[in-house]
Amino acid sequence: MKKVVVKIGGSLAIDEAKLLDFTRAIAMLTAQDFQVAVVHGGGKDINENIALLSEEPRFIEGLRVTTPGIMKMVEMTLSGHVNKKLVRMLENNGASAIGISGVDGKLFEAKKREGKVDLGQVGNIEKVNPKIVTDLWNAGWTPVVSPISIGEGVAWNINADTAASELAVALKADKFLLVSDVPGVLDKEKNVISNLSEEKVEELIADGTISGGMIPKVKESFRAIQRGLGEIHILGWKDAETFAKQIHGELNYGTILA
Numbered sequence: 578m579k580k581v582v583v584k585i586g587g588s589l590a591i592d593e594a595k596l597l598d599f600t601r602a603i604a605m606l607t608a609q610d611f612q613v614a615v616v617h618g619g620g621k622d623i624n625e626n627i628a629l630l631s632e633e634p635r636f637i638e639g640l641r642v643t644t645p646g647i648m649k650m651v652e653m654t655l656s657g658h659v660n661k662k663l664v665r666m667l668e669n670n671g672a673s674a675i676g677i678s679g680v681d682g683k684l685f686e687a688k689k690r691e692g693k694v695d696l697g698q699v700g701n702i703e704k705v706n707p708k709i710v711t712d713l714w715n716a717g718w719t720p721v722v723s724p725i726s727i728g729e730g731v732a733w734n735i736n737a738d739t740a741a742s743e744l745a746v747a748l749k750a751d752k753f754l755l756v757s758d759v760p761g762v763l764d765k766e767k768n769v770i771s772n773l774s775e776e777k778v779e780e781l782i783a784d785g786t787i788s789g790g791m792i793p794k795v796k797e798s799f800r801a802i803q804r805g806l807g808e809i810h811i812l813g814w815k816d817a818e819t820f821a822k823q824i825h826g827e828l829n830y831g832t833i834l835a
């Protein structure tokens with residue numbers, strides 16, 4: 578069985594039709610020779626829910642500044658609304674899905690992220706305990722993972738690209754794919770960059786070609802490569818059949834990182 582970690586971004590997850598097609602593709606793959614773990618974001622959903630509060634969403638280098646009030650909303654949105662929506666859709670497509678977060682079974686243990694600026698309740702994953710995922714796989718389940726993590730009894734907000742990459746490394750995944758609302762990493766002329774090296778990434782971040790939510794995606798991908806992961810793809814959504822071909826290695830669209 579091939580181990581595949583797929584991260585689905587919140588930018589795509591708010592598109593109902595694409596999400597339906599995505600869950601159809603994942604259900605199809607789990608009926609074949611693949612053990613799939615889906616890690617999801619939900620940044621756009623969180624922004625919508627935060628609009629119900631009096632606080633404004635704020636991001637620094639693609640990471641959300643997370644006050645206690647925002648944290649409540651982040652956990653409710655990710656580990657509740659988005660997680661259960663994906664589980665429902667997967668079940669509806671015939672997959673056996675279980676929704677968990679990094680808190681469950683201490684999948685992701687985190688500590689406060691220290692840096693130049695205080696991001697509040699944003700954590701760094703210090704330890705991954707992938708047994709809960711492998712146990713679920715061995716019992717025939719497809720885990721759907723929210724990135725919210727646990728540390729000293731507290732919930733920590735973790736960027737979903739980071740959580741997915743940590744999980745992929747801990748599981749020694751055969752493939753790691755990050756599906757977003759853009760067809761891949763784009764150059765200045767908005768063309769997809771097919772192959773991206775770490776040196777080139779530094780250059781593109783420095784000159785502003787790569788910005789916002791794409792920064793954690795590329796940074797985490799290269800950190801995962803340094804820790805032994807082979808195949809990483811950043812891609813957009815076309816349709817279930819094209820995605821299945823991508824997973825089977827029959828075609829490559831989007832950006833391959835190496």
Ligand SMILES: Nc1ncnc2c1ncn2[C@@H]1O[C@H](COP(=O)(O)OP(=O)(O)O)[C@@H](O)[C@H]1O
Pocket residue numbers: 585586587588589618619620756757758759761762763764786787788789790791
């Ligand atoms: N060079 C780039 N190529 C593609 N997208 C980029 C680039 N630089 C910034 N972005 C932005 O990154 C976004 C994807 O990140 P994000 O919104 O966090 O997605 P997700 O919800 O999938 O994690 C794109 O929608 C785009 O606006």
Ligand SMILES: CC(=O)N[C@@H](CCC(=O)OP(=O)(O)O)C(=O)O
Pocket residue numbers: 585586587588617618619620621623639640641642651699724734735736737738790
């Ligand atoms: C610390 C941090 O920024 N956490 C993210 C977690 C969700 C996420 O990463 O969602 P996307 O994949 O849709 O961007 C946030 O609060 O938006």
